[in-house]
Amino acid sequence: MGSSSSKCPPTEEVTISSGRIIGRRFLHDSDKAVNAFQGIPFANPPIGERRFKKPEPCDTWEGVKECNAFGNRGMQVSSMYEKWKHGPVSEDCLYLNVFAPGWKSSNEKGFAVMVFIHGGAFVSDSTVKYGDTMLSKYLVTKDVIVVTTQYRLGFLGFWSTGDSSCVDNLGLWDQTRALEWVKENIEAFGGDPTNVTIMGQSAGGASVDLLSISPISRDLFHKVIPMAGNGSADWATQENAVERCREWANQKMKIDDGGDSKEFISKLRLEAATKFATSMNVKPNASVKEGIQIGPRIDGLFFPRPLAELRKEAGIKPRMVGCCQYEGLMFMIAVMGKKNRSAFESVIAMMIPESVTDFKKKRDEMLEEFMKEDDLTKSMANLFSDLFLNVSCQQFVLDWLATGHDQIYLYTFDYFNEKSWGPLGYVMPVKGATHCSEIPYILGKGLIWDFDLNEKDIEMLEKVTAAWSNFAKFGNPNGENGENPLGVEWKPATKEFPMRCISINWESTMQEEFHGGRPMRWIEYRKGL
Structure with a gap:
């Protein structure tokens, strides 16, 4: 799949661990040209006997490899339009992309590095969807290197037999291999391997938090930005x-394990990769966890102990976490028109099961809080958003503060352009920032729908990318000298103020209670689960 940029001159050759590569120079007619290398293999293709095995470092090659187009997307169910727009899917999908400043860093160690891991419920998406030229123009030009990486998806990325016949969490092992590649090679692009930030959105956000917990991966980077997803969410790991x-x-291959896992895996290696492809499966009337078809598992290897224990061992790293104003709008589409008392009761019952002490009293109190609002549509949007992400974001802050972290930057992303929804704007029950709405202002690419950024959007893009790149460079989104690109000092959440957050909007403001304090209240009510 090609880049959105054409007629770009070639870069100089770069020598990496596997051989020599050449890319293209984006923004080549400006004073801040960006060297773009796309489709770099960071591991051998995980095909044939390599299926269901850990990724292997890539073999060396002769000559110069042209890296000027995105690699294959991981196996997933795609429409003909998606294949035309985003390129083919393949089991051979372990490729990453490097976008590096074409000028010398003022820091003698090199440029700070930001590694982005895409979302897609662990079963879909790719790096191509997040673009190249816009992230180069607005993020890389702020003196950072951006790496975007792929990994095995769905059943090929997270197959499990429950024993050593198959390696669990292969998608996370792939991400780890990409981070090892960055550590080994990023100096060749002018990067500082001692200043690497990992960031991800949705399932990518959960991934980066999980990577920061695992002893396999946690020492390969230095800062963490989970966006709209984190390891404290109940959907981040799977128990079944x-x-x-x-x-x-x-169902798909008519193969039974027969009680012999090794024979089972041998048979599965003979099946076509397409038979493992799946897609997102949102079930609005079930728990969010049930809507994730397959994903990470606490396996005894990548996660040798419970996550709570591993957090205590992980060490202190700067962290920035948050989600959008109405993350739960995607679940509301299926229940539009059902904004009566019983609809609220059914969702609240999922949040506060009967195993909770005084569950009836707590359910009634939360129900009355939502029913007292004049706009029940917005109340329902808030309720689904709490269920999906708000509570887990607040829990993330509490979990890490409990391990000794002295500060965590918490945000709610509230700015949005209605055009970013495309045709979905006609059916969205509430107008506001929802899942993926932050991506255009971090990477410059509409994810829900391609749309042209207006002048206000571009100014927001400049502000947000300045804050994100500041965090990558200095561990502080306000900047090394307190420039405060969002227009206000972003104060961190602390043990004394665990709900403190910034509302990122056209005029950003500091708030003492994350989403009005509702997520914290849910956490208090759900204690003991």
Whole structure:
């Protein structure tokens, strides 16, 4: 799949661990040209006997490899339009992209590095969807290197037999291999391997938090930005991955494990990769966890102990976390028109099950809080947003503060342009920033829908990318000298003020209570689960 940029002159050759590569120079007619290298293999293709195995470092090659187009997307179910727009899918998908300043860093160690991991419920998406020229123009030009990487998706990325016959969490092992590649090679692009920030959105946000917990991966980077997803979310890990994999094999390939996992895996290696492809499966009337078809598992290897224990061992790293104003709008589309008392009761019952002490009293109190609002549509949007992400973002802050972190930058992203929704704007029940709405202002690329940024959007893009790049460079979104690109000092959440956050908007403001304090209240009410 090609880049959105054409007629770009070639870069100089760069020598990496596998050989020599050449890319293209974006913004080549400006004083801040960006060297773009796309489709760099960071591991051998995970095909044939390599299926269901850890990624291997890439073999060396002779000559100069041209890296000027995105690599294949991971296996997923795609429409003909998606294949035309975003390129082919393949089991051979372990490629990354490097976008590096074409000028010398003022820091003798080199440029800070930002590694972005895409989302897609662990089963879909790719780096091509997040673009190249716009992230180069607005993020890389702020003196950072941006790396975007792919990984095995769905059942090929997270297959499990529950024993050593198959390596669990292969998608996370792929991400780890990409980070090892960055550590080994980023100096060749002018980067500082001692100043690497990992960031991701949705399932990518959950991934970067999980990577920061695992002893396999946690020492490969230095700062963490989970956006709209984190390891504290109940959907970030799966408890029934083995059963779901067996069910998939039975239904899609008519293969039974037969009680012999090694024979089971041998048979599965002979099946076409397309039979493992799946897509997002949102179930608005079920728990969010049930809507994730397959994903990371606490396996005893990548995660040798419970996540709570691993957090305590992970060490202190600067962290920035948050989500959008109405993250739950995608779930509301299926329940539009059902904004009566019973609709609220059913969702609240999922949040506060009968196993909670005084569950009836707590349910009634939360119900009354939502029902007292004049606009029940917005109340329902807030409720679904709490269920999906708001509570887990607040829990993330509490989890890390409990391990000794002295400050965490918490945000709610509230700015949006209605055009970013495209045709979905006609069916969205509430107008506001929702899942993926922050991506255009970090990477410059509409994810829900391609749209042209207006002057106000571009100014927001400049502000937000300045804050994100400041965090990558200095561990502080306000900047080394307190420039405060968002227009106000972004104060961190602390043990004394665990709900403190910034509302990122046209006029950003500091708030003492994340989403009005509702997520913290849910957490208090759900204690003991």
